[in-house]
Amino acid sequence: MKELTSAFIGVFGRPNVGKSSLVNAILGQKISIVSDKPQTTRTRIMGVHNNGPMQIVFIDTPGFHKPRNLLGENMIKAVGNGMSDIDAAILVIDANPKFGFNAEELPPAELELISEFKKRKLSVVLCVNKIDLLTDKSELFDIIGAYMKAFDFTAVVPVSAKLGDGTDIILEEVYKFAHPSVHYFGDDEFTDQPDRVMVAEIIREKILRQLSREVPHGVAIDLERFYERDAADGSPLLCVEAAIYCEKESHKGIIIGKGGAMLKKIGIHARYDIEKFFGIKTDLKLWVKVKEDWRNRQGIIHTLGLD
């Protein structure tokens, strides 16, 4: 039998650059929610890739930003924790020309991450994401040149997480960091996230996708009940009852929508994904509660598992 090997690979970058999309694309399995809003990922999420005797554990992290509340501070702590005990890192950057890349001045958040990589003497693969949005591919040379000047990356891989282009090369690069070790996850496990967290995250993703900028940032999901029972016809039925926390009465109105239309829409999309994920019919009940300023209340943040 071949010797078992493994590697832990942290995935870092600014908010919205496509870290979660990249991890999902590499695994071929959605373990981390994705949206066009920054700060979608709130905790450290592990995704497992098995290749024969080799097991690679990817650690998706929240986007690195300047925190504006206690939740944000917890998110940044999760980034720091994601950097401990890893064998190598991936820095994901966004090649979207819309962001106005400036070779003279890399974004402060990335410079801060790079300085942390140096301090920890980490090996880092640079992943230039969203290359599908680059009409002029020669711009890649400028981008790569500027980053190589800032840090000695072990490899540079242009990818499109959205199209799945280049993810096989990322895998080849991270395989190099695998070393003899036990496997930390079973062969059939693909994430460290418990089922109830997956469900809560699916619901939050639908809110992020349906609602405009400020409302979903103040949303959290509290899964009040999660159990399986037999439906009337004897088939198994997953029952989920979840409270959607928001910060203001006006936000509650927006989430519920006219005559409950928005909440219904969120419920339909979430139920579809939950059924797809668990392969079982689901009864989903959602309601909305105001919890003022919960993002600054450590007790609630802790209860929600966000610390």
Ligand SMILES: Nc1nc2c(ncn2[C@@H]2O[C@H](COP(=O)(O)OP(=O)(O)OP(=O)(O)O)[C@@H](O)[C@H]2O)c(=O)[nH]1
């Ligand atoms: N065009 C294009 N869009 C992408 C690509 N990868 C990700 N996106 C989009 O970029 C947005 C952000 O993706 P996420 O994967 O949520 O980004 P993230 O870095 O995990 O964001 P945070 O969790 O907020 O830090 C989503 O709208 C994705 O669909 C890509 O390769 N091409």
Ligand SMILES: [Mg+2]
């Ligand atoms: Mg994310």
